[in-house]
Amino acid sequence: MTPPALEGLSRAELVPVALDVMLSGMIVTRGLLPQVAIQSGDLELMNQIAIDEWMGASPVYTGRMRRLMGIEGDNVQAIMKALQLDVGFVHQYMDVRYELIDDLHAEFWLAHCGALLDAEPHGEERVFGMCHTIEDPTFDATALATNPRARIRPIHRPPRRPADREPHCRWTITIDPENDPVGAVPLTAVVAALPLASVSNPMPPDREPGGRRDYRGAFEPSFGLSDLSWGALVAATREFEVQSHLLMAASDLALRDHFDAETTHTMMLNAWESAGWIASERLTRLLPPGDVTDTLARVLALTPMLAPGFERQVRVDRHWVTLDLRATHPGLLDAGHAGWNRLLATGERRGVEGIARGVDRRAHVEDLTVNDDRVHVGISIDPEAEPAPESDAVALARIGMVSGWTFDTTDRVAVEVTRRR
Numbered sequence: 205m206t207p208p209a210l211e212g213l214s215r216a217e218l219v220p221v222a223l224d225v226m227l228s229g230m231i232v233t234r235g236l237l238p239q240v241a242i243q244s245g246d247l248e249l250m251n252q253i254a255i256d257e258w259m260g261a262s263p264v265y266t267g268r269m270r271r272l273m274g275i276e277g278d279n280v281q282a283i284m285k286a287l288q289l290d291v292g293f294v295h296q297y298m299d300v301r302y303e304l305i306d307d308l309h310a311e312f313w314l315a316h317c318g319a320l321l322d323a324e325p326h327g328e329e330r331v332f333g334m335c336h337t338i339e340d341p342t343f344d345a346t347a348l349a350t351n352p353r354a355r356i357r358p359i360h361r362p363p364r365r366p367a368d369r370e371p372h373c374r375w376t377i378t379i380d381p382e383n384d385p386v387g388a389v390p391l392t393a394v395v396a397a398l399p400l401a402s403v404s405n406p407m408p409p410d411r412e413p414g415g416r417r418d419y420r421g422a423f424e425p426s427f428g429l430s431d432l433s434w435g436a437l438v439a440a441t442r443e444f445e446v447q448s449h450l451l452m453a454a455s456d457l458a459l460r461d462h463f464d465a466e467t468t469h470t471m472m473l474n475a476w477e478s479a480g481w482i483a484s485e486r487l488t489r490l491l492p493p494g495d496v497t498d499t500l501a502r503v504l505a506l507t508p509m510l511a512p513g514f515e516r517q518v519r520v521d522r523h524w525v526t527l528d529l530r531a532t533h534p535g536l537l538d539a540g541h542a543g544w545n546r547l548l549a550t551g552e553r554r555g556v557e558g559i560a561r562g563v564d565r566r567a568h569v570e571d572l573t574v575n576d577d578r579v580h581v582g583i584s585i586d587p588e589a590e591p592a593p594e595s596d597a598v599a600l601a602r603i604g605m606v607s608g609w610t611f612d613t614t615d616r617v618a619v620e621v622t623r624r625r
Contacts, residue, residue: 229291260454484562
């Protein structure tokens with residue numbers, strides 16, 4: 205059996221998968237940042253790694269998404285379109301509302317911020333770190349890919365006063381031609397030079413009617429992924445995968461400035477195992493019930509926790525699943541590549557095993573071999589085996605609402621009516 209990848213899904217099947225892949229930006233960050241806090245005992249360092257992560261990657265992937273979706277211009281409409289297609293602003297989980305004032309001014313606010321609700325139980329220091337220390341530099345870094353003279357500034361933001369204040373925060377976007385242009389940090393150029401940053405992502409022809417193939421024209425405040433055509437949805441979902449892996453590549457590079465090679469390697473590996481496990485659990489819930497090996501094969505074909513830029517072949521033989529990857533871009537499978545590509549290139553099994561055990565804890569990676577631009581993985585699921593215990597890394601990444609978050613994929617009109625009540 206060769207299970208369907210994204211291109212094998214109908215548009216109705218793609219929408220929930222695309223939302224889940226968009227959430228992967230939150231999942232990978234939850235997999236990594238707690239590792240930094242525990243290893244260093246320093247919340248300020250964790251905040252700095254988060255800043256480096258987003259400032260290093262977001263200008264690169266924003267430019268990619270703009271090109272893919274035909275987002276033209278350098279006004280606030282273009283900035284907001286890019287935010288609507290950014291893994292940092294996951295639809296619903298980060299329920300962002302937008303108001304366009306004119307070409308140079310806009311506002312947005314978060315009616316629901318899952319990241320805030322996860323941070324608040326840990327106290328005001330953690331909230332301040334996320335909503336002030338991290339967001340101040342990273343918002344402008346995201347906007348600079350569209351207009352380096354743009355500034356994103358708060359009207360109000362947490363810590364919330366009163367404690368139940370809504371919306372959770374409100375921000376302005378202003379473009380002033382007199383502003384000094386914001387420049388990218390040096391890490392951005394390093395991330396942009398990675399092979400992953402130039403992986404090809406052509407938009408396939410639409411195989412079903414309906415939806416838009418690009419985001420040219422007017423800004424749509426209520427834009428959602430279900431507004432995209434079949435081909436655009438496939439390509440945007442692939443781009444969300446690129447975004448998440450570029451975030452991990454930027455994090456890997458940033459960690460090396462503060463930790464030795466072995467510690468950095470361990471933290472990145474823990475993050476890959478835990479994020480892969482949680483993402484697989486979530487995908488499994490989206491798929492129709494079936495034989496566990498068939499489910500594992502389908503998850504391996506769809507998971508965003510294997511980097512884009514590889515051809516995937518997945519096959520099932522009773523209790524055995526094989527995964528073959530072939531890099532389609534030079535340098536992707538190289539021990540010098542930052543991020544999880546580096547771990548895969550060095551033959552690390554635990555990330556792939558985390559992906560498999562998110563489907564079934566009896567899964568075991570029996571074989572992982574790397575040969576030039578190819579990876580071969582053999583995974584067994586022994587019905588008689590004892591389920592593997594959940595690792596500390598997975599348990600840590602599970603804290604908060606990301607692992608259990610449920611998207612509403614009902615009819616968009618019904619959702620909008622509910623919002624207005």
